Amino acid sequence: MGARAILAVTKNNxxxxxxxxxxxxxxxxxxxxxxxLFGFTFAGEPENIRTLLVDADDGAEVTVNLTGxxxxxxxxxxxDEFIDNLDPKTxxxxxxxxxxxxxxxxxxxxAWAIIYFPPDFTQGLLNWASSFGNLSxxxxxxxxxxxxxxxxxxxxxxxxxxxxxxxxxxxxxxxAAFANTIQEQSPNMSFTAFxxxxxxYGENVQFIDFFAPGIIGLIVTMMTIxxxxxxxxxxxxxxxxxxxxxxxxxxxxxxxxxxxxxxxxALIQSVILLVVASLLFGVTFVGSILLALGLIVLxxxxxxxxxxxxxxxAKNEFQAxxxxxxxxxxxxxxxxxxxxxxxxxxxxxxxxxxxxLTYLAxxxxxxxxxxxxxxxxxxxVAVLVAFAVVLLGISILIIYKKANRLGFRNKKKV
Numbered sequence: 001m002g003a004r005a006i007l008a009v010t011k012n013n014x015x016x017x018x019x020x021x022x023x024x025x026x027x028x029x030x031x032x033x034x035x036x037l038f039g040f041t042f043a044g045e046p047e048n049i050r051t052l053l054v055d056a057d058d059g060a061e062v063t064v065n066l067t068g069x070x071x072x073x074x075x076x077x078x079x080d081e082f083i084d085n086l087d088p089k090t091x092x093x094x095x096x097x098x099x100x101x102x103x104x105x106x107x108x109x110x111a112w113a114i115i116y117f118p119p120d121f122t123q124g125l126l127n128w129a130s131s132f133g134n135l136s137x138x139x140x141x142x143x144x145x146x147x148x149x150x151x152x153x154x155x156x157x158x159x160x161x162x163x164x165x166x167x168x169x170x171x172x173x174x175x176a177a178f179a180n181t182i183q184e185q186s187p188n189m190s191f192t193a194f195x196x197x198x199x200x201y202g203e204n205v206q207f208i209d210f211f212a213p214g215i216i217g218l219i220v221t222m223m224t225i226x227x228x229x230x231x232x233x234x235x236x237x238x239x240x241x242x243x244x245x246x247x248x249x250x251x252x253x254x255x256x257x258x259x260x261x262x263x264x265x266a267l268i269q270s271v272i273l274l275v276v277a278s279l280l281f282g283v284t285f286v287g288s289i290l291l292a293l294g295l296i297v298l299x300x301x302x303x304x305x306x307x308x309x310x311x312x313x314a315k316n317e318f319q320a321x322x323x324x325x326x327x328x329x330x331x332x333x334x335x336x337x338x339x340x341x342x343x344x345x346x347x348x349x350x351x352x353x354x355x356x357l358t359y360l361a362x363x364x365x366x367x368x369x370x371x372x373x374x375x376x377x378x379x380x381v382a383v384l385v386a387f388a389v390v391l392l393g394i395s396i397l398i399i400y401k402k403a404n405r406l407g408f409r410n411k412k413k414v
Contacts, residue, residue: 005253010260027227031219031269032276045207046169051091052102052114055079060123065142078125078181079117082155085177085184086115090169106160113170114158124153205369208277209284213364214337216273217299217357218328220266224300225327228262228307233314252396255308259301259392266300267293286371292364295377298384299360305391312398331357359383 057079065071086093094111096102105111127147157174161167270293277283285292310323331337334348335357341349352358363380366372374381 005249005257007260008249008257010257010264012257014261027223027265027269028272030223031273036276036280045090046166047089048092049090049113049166049170050111051093051170052096052105052111053083053093054096054099054102054114054116055083056099056119057117057121058119058123060126061146062126063144065144071144076122078122081184082117082177082181085180087173087177090173103158106158109160112160112166114156115174116156116158118152118154118156120150120153121155122153123148124150127153205284208281209369210365211338212277212281212283213368214335214357214361216270216277216296216364217335217360218331218337219273220269220296220300221303221331221357222324222328223269224262224266224303225307225310225324226321227265228258228304229311229314229321229323231258232308232311233319236311252399255305255392255396255399258308259304262304263297263300266297270296283368285368287367288373291374292367295360295363295367295381295384298381298388299356302356302384302387302391305388305393305395308395308398309391330355334358336361356384356387359387 057077059075059077061073061075063071064074083093096114099114099116102111102114102116106114127150130147155174155178157171159167159170274283274285274289274292278285306327310327313319314323330351334341334344334352335355336352337357341352341358344352359380363377363384366377366380370376
């Protein structure tokens with residue numbers, strides 16, 4: 001039989017699917033729904049964060065020396081420059097005159113953070129700038145300035161850390177505003193001159209670029225597991241599978257026929273996911289799209305084998321669905337989809353090595369963000385190949401046993 005039998009099983013599977021409009025709708029719409037929901041939920045960063053601004057900066061006196069004019073004293077306040085550099089999209093700034101009442105608002109949950117400028121902020125900043133040498137260059141005018149030691153000139157950010165994303169965003173944006181203020185005053189004296197970031201990969205990568213490959217793998221996992229388990233259990237309860245066992249079709253033809261069917265479905269879903277993610281959320285894609293699709297199909301083949309294995313343990317479709325959490329929850333939590341494996345406790349990390357989605361997510365990121373080829377992701381590819389071969393092999397053995405058992409029963413009847 002060979003290829004003709006595999007094609008017959010594949011055609012039969014697609015014929016049955018075409019009669020089930022809800023399943024076809026789920027195959028097409030579920031990937032779009034998932035990627036859209038995850039994208040809108042995780043793609044953005046916190047915005048409009050209600051932040052109280054307590055500016056107690058008294059400024060500092062400098063003597064201005066202009067050509068043709070007598071020297072004169074002027075008070076400058078650098079906190080205003082800093083405030084102008086705060087991102088208006090990130091912060092919903094509310095000015096306050098009292099630090100204690102502002103702290104009460106944060107403690108009562110009516111604000112996320114406080115940015116506090118101490119009275120000696122400008123004095124301390126000018127002390128720091130003058131230590132580099134030319135204060136006139138820093139201020140852009142010819143000045144003389146008396147360095148006066150101060151105890152506290154640092155900006156203090158009081159932040160509600162109950163939401164780590166909001167807290168991290170507040171602290172990062174305050175640091176960025178400070179760096180921009182110094183840079184504007186004097187690029188040559190900026191402390192950023194001591195740090196020169198150079199991105200090896202992913203210079204403009206956002207958080208969605210990190211988790212999109214994992215989400216694609218997760219969706220393929222869910223859809224393939226559901227369709228495989230439900231299809232096999234349904235065909236077994238309807239007697240369709242038994243009829244295939246007693247037909248001339250070999251057990252491995254049945255498994256390979258299902259493999260072709262669900263590989264095509266996984267390919268269609270992957271294309272949908274990649275197109276939606278790229279068009280709607282601008283997900284970074286540097287490498288080969290064919291390699292990415294090949295990785296997804298290879299992973300789907302292994303998941304198909306796992307679905308066949310689990311279907312043998314279920315007596316009906318309801319029991320089959322109960323296996324889903326066993327696969328999905330560890331994949332979400334431990335495969336490095338939403339957060340890096342490196343951020344997990346050390347004693348948990350080894351578990352990730354036994355979750356196939358870990359290797360798909362890692363290899364897809366390398367292809368999509370780094371632009372790597374098959375050689376660079378050789379380890380992940382080898383693991384996915386082994387996963388697919390082992391699970392498909394086990395599936396074929398299971399089908400063989402069932403076919404032989406059914407054939408043995410039929411012989412006894414005769």
